[in-house]
Amino acid sequence: xxxxxxxxxxxxxxxxxxxxxxxxxxxxxxxxxxxxxxxxxxxxxxxxxxxxxxxxxxxxxxxxxxxxxxxxxxxxxxxxxxxxxxxxxxxxxxxxxxxxxxxxxxxxxxxx
Amino acid sequence: xxxxxxxxxxxxxxxxxxxxxxxxxxxxxxxxxxxxxxxxxxxxxxxxxxxxxxxxxxxxxxxxxxxxxxxxxxxxxxxxxxxxxxxxxxxxxxxxxxxxxxxxxxxxxxxxxxxxxxxxxxxxxxxxxxxxxxxxxxxxxxxxxxxxxxxxxxxxxxxxxxxxxxxxxxxxxxxxxxxxxxxxxxxxxxxxxxxxxxxxxxxxxxxxxxxxxxxxxxxxxxxxxxxxxxxxxxxxxxxxxxxxxxxxxxxxxxxxxxxxxxxxxxxxxxxxxxxxxxxxxxxxxxxxxxxxxxxxxxxxxxxxxxxxxxxxxxxxxxxxxxxxxxxxxxxxxxxxxxxxxxxxxxxxxxxxxxxxxxxxxxxxxxxxxxxxxxxxxxxxxxxxxxx
Numbered sequence: 001x002x003x004x005x006x007x008x009x010x011x012x013x014x015x016x017x018x019x020x021x022x023x024x025x026x027x028x029x030x031x032x033x034x035x036x037x038x039x040x041x042x043x044x045x046x047x048x049x050x051x052x053x054x055x056x057x058x059x060x061x062x063x064x065x066x067x068x069x070x071x072x073x074x075x076x077x078x079x080x081x082x083x084x085x086x087x088x089x090x091x092x093x094x095x096x097x098x099x100x101x102x103x104x105x106x107x108x109x110x111x112x
Numbered sequence: 113x114x115x116x117x118x119x120x121x122x123x124x125x126x127x128x129x130x131x132x133x134x135x136x137x138x139x140x141x142x143x144x145x146x147x148x149x150x151x152x153x154x155x156x157x158x159x160x161x162x163x164x165x166x167x168x169x170x171x172x173x174x175x176x177x178x179x180x181x182x183x184x185x186x187x188x189x190x191x192x193x194x195x196x197x198x199x200x201x202x203x204x205x206x207x208x209x210x211x212x213x214x215x216x217x218x219x220x221x222x223x224x225x226x227x228x229x230x231x232x233x234x235x236x237x238x239x240x241x242x243x244x245x246x247x248x249x250x251x252x253x254x255x256x257x258x259x260x261x262x263x264x265x266x267x268x269x270x271x272x273x274x275x276x277x278x279x280x281x282x283x284x285x286x287x288x289x290x291x292x293x294x295x296x297x298x299x300x301x302x303x304x305x306x307x308x309x310x311x312x313x314x315x316x317x318x319x320x321x322x323x324x325x326x327x328x329x330x331x332x333x334x335x336x337x338x339x340x341x342x343x344x345x346x347x348x349x350x351x352x353x354x355x356x357x358x359x360x361x362x363x364x365x366x367x368x369x370x371x372x373x374x375x376x377x378x379x380x381x382x383x384x385x386x387x388x389x390x391x392x393x394x395x396x397x398x399x400x401x402x403x404x405x406x407x408x409x410x411x412x413x414x415x416x417x418x419x420x421x422x423x424x425x426x427x428x429x430x431x432x433x434x435x436x437x438x439x440x441x442x443x444x445x446x447x448x449x450x451x452x453x454x455x456x457x458x459x460x461x462x463x464x465x466x467x468x469x470x471x472x473x474x475x476x477x478x479x480x481x482x483x484x485x486x487x488x489x490x491x492x493x494x495x496x497x498x499x
Contacts, residue, residue, distance in 0.1 A: 073317070075317035077147070077324075078317050082314065085315075105280070107279030107280035107312065108279060109314060109326075110312060112329070
C-alpha cells in the first residue's frame with residue numbers, strides 16, 4: 001500500500017470537478033509546479049462528498065490552485081491526518097492553505 | 113457482593129452523566145462524525161470543568177494527585193463517559209485526563225522526573241509499544257524486536273504494529289527481546305520519539321475513527337541502559353499487569369455505548385410507525401429490546417463483579433477476562449439490534465450507531481481477542497497444566 005497520495009493531478013476546474021462522485025475521502029490541491037497547497041477531506045457532514053468539497057474550494061478561488069487529486073477513502077479522518085503528518089515531516093510546515101489545522105496537535109509520519 | 117451504589121457514587125455518576133449530556137453531546141452536533149478530538153479552546157474549557165469536579169486524571173493514583181476512587185466507581189464512570197458518538201475510543205474526548213501509562217509509576221525516581229510527571233501534568237504524550245506484526249496477544253513468544261547491549265546503551269531493531277498515538281507521542285514504552293525465547297527474554301524500554309532510528313512508517317487505517325494505530329520501524333535505535341523500565345528481562349510482567357487491569361474499564365466502556373444505543377432504539381421504536389402501528393407494538397421489535405436489556409444488565413453485573421473483586425484485593429483475572437469477553441460480544445449484539453430497529457437511518461452517518469458498530473467490532477480483538485479471553489478462563493478452570 002502506498003502511503004503518499006499518488007493519484008494523478010487533474011485540472012482544478014468546474015468541468016472536471018463536476019465529474020467527481022459524492023464519495024467520502026481525501027484530496028489535495030496543487031499549483032502548476034505540483035506543490036501541494038491544501039490537504040482536505042470530505043467527511044461525514046459533507047453534503048455532496050468529494051464533489052461538494054471541491055466545488056466549495058473552487059468557489060473560494062484559492063490563489064495558485066490549478067490542479068487536484070482525490071482518493072475515495074472511508075477512513076478519511078485518519079488518512080487526512082496521515083497526509084498532513086507526512087507533509088509536515090517532509091517540509092517542516094503545513095501547506096499554505098491549511099490554516100484550518102493546528103500544527104502543534106499533529107505528530108510525525110516518516111514513510112521513508 | 114453489594115452492588116447498591118453509595119451516596120458518593122450516585123453523586124459522581126449524576127455529575128458525569130450531566131457533563132456528558134450537557135457539555136459533550138451538544139458539541140458533537142458541529143463535529144465531523146468521525147472526529148476524535150475537540151477544538152483546543154473547547155478542550156481546555158471542559159478540562160477545567162472536570163478538574164472542578166475533582167475527577168481529572170482518573171487513572172492516576174491519589175499519591176500522584178489523582179482522585180481517590182475505587183475500581184467499581186471507575187467502572188461506573190467509564191459506563192457514563194462512553195455514552196456519546198466518539199465515546200468508545202475517545203470517552204469525553206480525553207477531558208478526564210486521557211489514558212495513562214500505569215507502568216511508569218514503577219519507574220525509578222530519575223525516570224519519573226523525566227517521563228512520569230510531565231505525562232501526569234498533561235504536557236507530554238505517551239505510547240505503549242507492545243504488539244508486532246508477529247502478534248500481540250502472546251508477547252512472550254511474539255516479540256521479535258531485538259535489543260543488543262552496546263556499552264551503556266542498547267541498540268534496538270524491529271517493527272511494532274497497531275500502536276495507538278505513537279505519531280503524536282513524545283515518548284513511550286517499547287518492548288524488545290534482550291534474552292532468549294519466552295517471558296524472561298523481554299525487556300521494557302522508555303524511548304523518545306525524536307531519537308534517530310525511531311520512525312512512524314504509516315498510520316494503519318481501520319474501522320476505528322478514533323485513536324488510530326501506527327506502524328513503527330525501529331532502525332538501530334540507541335537507548336541508554338538507564339531507560340530500562342523495571343529490570344532487564346522483566347518486561348513481560350510489566351506488559352501483563354497492564355493487560356489484566358485495563359480489561360475492566362475497557363469492558364465498562366462497551367456498556368455505555370450499548371446503553372445509549374438501546375436508549376435510542378427504545379425511543380425510536382415508539383415513534384416510528386410501520387403498517388399503521390408503532391414499531392414498539394411488534395413482538396419482533398419487543399424481543400430485540402428485551403434481549404438488549406438482558407445483555408446490558410448481564411454486562412453491568414460482570415464488570416462490577418470483576419471491579420469489586422479487584423477492589424477487595426482478590427484474584428480477578430478470570431472475572432476481568434469474562435467481563436471483557438462478554439462486554440465486547442454482547443455490546444456488539446445490542447448495537448446491531450438497535451441498528452436494525454432504526455432501519456436505513458441506523459447505517460447512516462447521521463446517527464452514531466454506524467460508528468459504534470464499526471468501532472465495537474474492534475473490541476472483540478483489541479486488548480486480547482475473545483478467543484484469548486476464553487483461553488485465560490479455560491486455563492484458570494483447568495489449571496496451569498494446560499499451558
